[in-house]
Amino acid sequence: QKQDLPLHKVIMVGSGGVGKSALTLQYMYGDFVEEYDPTKADSYRKKVTLDGQDCQIDILDTAGQEEYAADFREQISRVLDDDSVPFILVGNKADLANSYRKVTKDEAAAKAAEWGCPYIETSAKTRLNVDEVYTELMRKIRARKETQ
Numbered sequence: 143q144k145q146d147l148p149l150h151k152v153i154m155v156g157s158g159g160v161g162k163s164a165l166t167l168q169y170m171y172g173d174f175v176e177e178y179d180p181t182k183a184d185s186y187r188k189k190v191t192l193d194g195q196d197c198q199i200d201i202l203d204t205a206g207q208e209e210y211a212a213d214f215r216e217q218i219s220r221v222l223d224d225d226s227v228p229f230i231l232v233g234n235k236a237d238l239a240n241s242y243r244k245v246t247k248d249e250a251a252a253k254a255a256e257w258g259c260p261y262i263e264t265s266a267k268t269r270l271n272v273d274e275v276y277t278e279l280m281r282k283i284r285a286r287k288e289t290q
């Protein structure tokens with residue numbers, strides 16, 4: 143039964159307009175939603191197979207934040223009083239030309255190294271690395287549950 147399956151909870155955080163909703167919807171439905179209400183937060187759940195194991199992913203797509211990802215990283219660790227929360231730093235809109243870049247690959251990689259998390263560049267538009275991000279996060283979440 144679906145509700146008995148292991149449930150892995152993911153939260154999307156980051157500044158407004160970076161593509162949190164587009165990534166979530168691309169992963170959930172395989173579509174690029176170009177205009178999604180920037181003030182709307184919603185949660186999504188679906189059954190997935192992770193390395194041959196049936197489980198559920200729950201994605202909370204947050205809205206309305208204008209802060210920096212670095213602040214979220216710290217807030218989450220502080221609120222949970224736990225530095226072992228699995229994170230992935232995502233650089234989205236990789237389909238756009240390099241001249242649109244706000245953060246260099248080196249800067250992002252340095253931040254990820256500081257946080258001890260992976261850095262993955264994605265495109266919600268072309269689906270580049272979208273499945274990879276969620277799959278990798280679920281693996282990390284599952285591994286962490288196994289040690290607790």
Ligand code: GDP
Pocket residue numbers: 156157158159160161162163164165175176177178179180234235236237238264265266267268
């Ligand atoms: P959110 O505020 O973080 O949820 O951002 P949205 O998902 O609403 O995306 C903000 C804008 O960026 C929208 O116009 C999207 O169509 C666009 N967008 C999101 N992801 C991508 C992407 O991977 N490539 C491109 N070119 N545009 C994107």
Ligand code: MG
Pocket residue numbers: 162163164178179180181182203204205
């Ligand atoms: Mg959004």
